[in-house]
Amino acid sequence: MPVMTPGAALRRAAIVAVAQAAVLACAVADDGLPRADASRLERRIAELGRFGANPGSGVSRVAFSDADIAGREYVTSLMRGAGLEVRIDAAGNIIGRRAGGEPSLPAIMTGSHIDSVPQGGNYDGDVGVLGAIEVAELLKAHAIATRHPFEFVVFTDEEGGTVGSQAMAGRLGAEAFEAVSHSGLKIGDGIRAVGGDPARVAEARRAPGTLAAFVELHIEQGAILAESGIDIGVVEGIVGIRWWDVTVEGVANHAGTTPMNRRRDALVTAAELTLAVNRIASTTEGTQVATVGRIQAQPGAPNVIPGRVEMSLEIRDLDAGKMESVFRAVEAEARRIADVRGTAIRFAEVSLALEPAPTDERLRKLIETAAASLDLSHRRLPSGAGHDAQEIARIAPIGMIFVPSQGGISHAPQEFTTPVDLANGANVLLRTLLAIDRGALESRQPAARASD
Ligand SMILES: [Zn+2]
Numbered sequence: 001m002p003v004m005t006p007g008a009a010l011r012r013a014a015i016v017a018v019a020q021a022a023v024l025a026c027a028v029a030d031d032g033l034p035r036a037d038a039s040r041l042e043r044r045i046a047e048l049g050r051f052g053a054n055p056g057s058g059v060s061r062v063a064f065s066d067a068d069i070a071g072r073e074y075v076t077s078l079m080r081g082a083g084l085e086v087r088i089d090a091a092g093n094i095i096g097r098r099a100g101g102e103p104s105l106p107a108i109m110t111g112s113h114i115d116s117v118p119q120g121g122n123y124d125g126d127v128g129v130l131g132a133i134e135v136a137e138l139l140k141a142h143a144i145a146t147r148h149p150f151e152f153v154v155f156t157d158e159e160g161g162t163v164g165s166q167a168m169a170g171r172l173g174a175e176a177f178e179a180v181s182h183s184g185l186k187i188g189d190g191i192r193a194v195g196g197d198p199a200r201v202a203e204a205r206r207a208p209g210t211l212a213a214f215v216e217l218h219i220e221q222g223a224i225l226a227e228s229g230i231d232i233g234v235v236e237g238i239v240g241i242r243w244w245d246v247t248v249e250g251v252a253n254h255a256g257t258t259p260m261n262r263r264r265d266a267l268v269t270a271a272e273l274t275l276a277v278n279r280i281a282s283t284t285e286g287t288q289v290a291t292v293g294r295i296q297a298q299p300g301a302p303n304v305i306p307g308r309v310e311m312s313l314e315i316r317d318l319d320a321g322k323m324e325s326v327f328r329a330v331e332a333e334a335r336r337i338a339d340v341r342g343t344a345i346r347f348a349e350v351s352l353a354l355e356p357a358p359t360d361e362r363l364r365k366l367i368e369t370a371a372a373s374l375d376l377s378h379r380r381l382p383s384g385a386g387h388d389a390q391e392i393a394r395i396a397p398i399g400m401i402f403v404p405s406q407g408g409i410s411h412a413p414q415e416f417t418t419p420v421d422l423a424n425g426a427n428v429l430l431r432t433l434l435a436i437d438r439g440a441l442e443s444r445q446p447a448a449r450a451s452d
Contacts, residue, residue, distance in 0.1 A: 029427070031373050034138040036131075036426035039451070042419040046132045048074060048114065049122040052308060057124060058413025062158030063115035064190030072194060075129055075154055078362050082136035084152060091167030091204035092156035092196030098136060100149040100437075106212040108146075108436050109396070110429060111153030113388060114269035115160070118182060121415025123219045127403065129154050131426040138430055146437045148212055155388045156194060165391035170205035174198075211396035213363060213436050216389040217425045217452040218400060219417050223408025224381055225346065231376035231424050233402030234367045237318045238383045240356030240388040242327065242349065244313040246292075250271070250343040251305025253301060264342040267297045267306035273345065276333040277313060281326060287382055288317035288326050313347070318356045318382050357390035362434070363399030366440055370431035376424055385410075397441060401428050 007451040029035050051074060052059040052067030061067040076094060079086050085097030097107070106162070112128025132152045139146070156164030160181045166172040177188025177198045188198040196204075220226075227231050250266030274292045281290035291314045297306040313330065317323045334345040364380065389398045403425040406416040 036423040038419040039422035041422040064183040073300040083140040088195040089204040090200040092191045092194040093164040094154040097149040097154040105148045107149040107151045109151040109214045115156035128217040134426040137397045165388035167204040169391045169394040214392040215399040221410035223402035232371040232378040235400035237358035241318045241354045246307040264308040267342045269343040270309040357393040360397035
């Protein structure tokens with residue numbers, strides 16, 4: 001048996017004490033709140049990634065598939081382990097609840113989705129679900145009591161059209177159940193397969209005012225944060241989308257015998273209009289984007305002047321008024337071009353438009369404060385992709401936290417976010433939710449001034 005001198009024993013005890021203090025310093029931040037466990041998050045991303053794993057990398061865990069059902073069982077077991085009371089609502093959403101000290105208060109909700117696109121990655125949606133469960137783990141491990149009940153949610157079939165969150169917002173009608181999902185099952189049958197009940201989907205609806213707030217953690221799915229080396233994205237909102245089918249009418253004629261000054265060329269008009277769309281969207285102040293993505297000339301022969309063109313116009317922005325004013329500018333320019341070219345341009349709006357869903361300004365500020373308290377860099381940015389939060393925006397104030405996507409890649413097996421960024425996101429989420437719990441969103445009556 002090795003004999004230790006008293007001095008060596010003391011030194012050893014000191015080293016152990018320093019090591020333990022270092023561990024504690026890692027687990028608790030300067031603000032006294034616990035810190036997310038990056039290696040646990042990384043491990044769980046990998047574990048969830050086994051359900052529907054493709055050979056090589058990435059997953060095909062489309063909603064209602066066997067892989068989706070197995071993945072849902074996995075996250076349900078994590079939720080139970082984190083002390084949550086788990087139920088499945090009529091739309092198949094998994095909801096884990098943690099009681100608050102004041103049961104009459106509306107719940108604070110966080111979460112995302114675990115279904116993927118075919119040939120997708122391991123981070124889209126998963127980060128928001130596992131980050132939410134990480135928050136539940138920290139609340140439990142550190143016995144943090146909250147005033148509000150907390151709800152941790154896994155939404156049904158996000159990639160197939162935000163099915164579960166639409167139901168929660170009261171917008172999922174019976175006609176949606178007949179549509180066929182990526183799994184091959186009709187959505188109604190899929191909801192049944194995951195434990196919901198389409199006949200009672202109205203029960204999944206949450207009335208406005210019954211949720212104090214919804215905060216979703218998600219990967220950016222773009223390259224802004226990764227390329228600028230910024231830790232946290234504070235999402236300003238999910239952009240709205242408007243689409244038009246555009247028809248240009250000219251006169252088809254012989255390409256050899258029609259002089260240049262006698263032509264009514266629909267494709268030349270369409271080309272000028274395409275340039276005008278790009279110029280108007282680029283030179284108008286703001287973050288709007290506008291695209292002509294499809295163009296088809298008829299009759300489409302090298303020796304015939306095009307008599308007709310079918311093209312598309314898409315405009316996206318956070319501000320519905322801005323989308324309208326950009327469209328009005330395009331329309332006015334179209335009239336001028338058509339006039340000069342002796343052609344006619346018609347715009348028919350396609351009714352699939354998505355309304356913009358701005359996040360709540362108070363929640364943006366809370367997310368910024370949380371990031372700053374952790375010494376994390378942050379910036380505001382819009383989300384060009386759709387999310388469950390845009391549906392919940394109809395019934396509750398929403399906030400969204402983005403973490404960097406390496407290379408800006410998403411909906412592909414190469415999707416990747418570092419464990420440090422996963423933990424940063426969960427840390428900001430925890431602090432934001434606790435600030436909401438402390439009453440940051442509650443309207444305070446202006447204090448009555450004492451009369452003298
Ligand atoms: Zn997603």
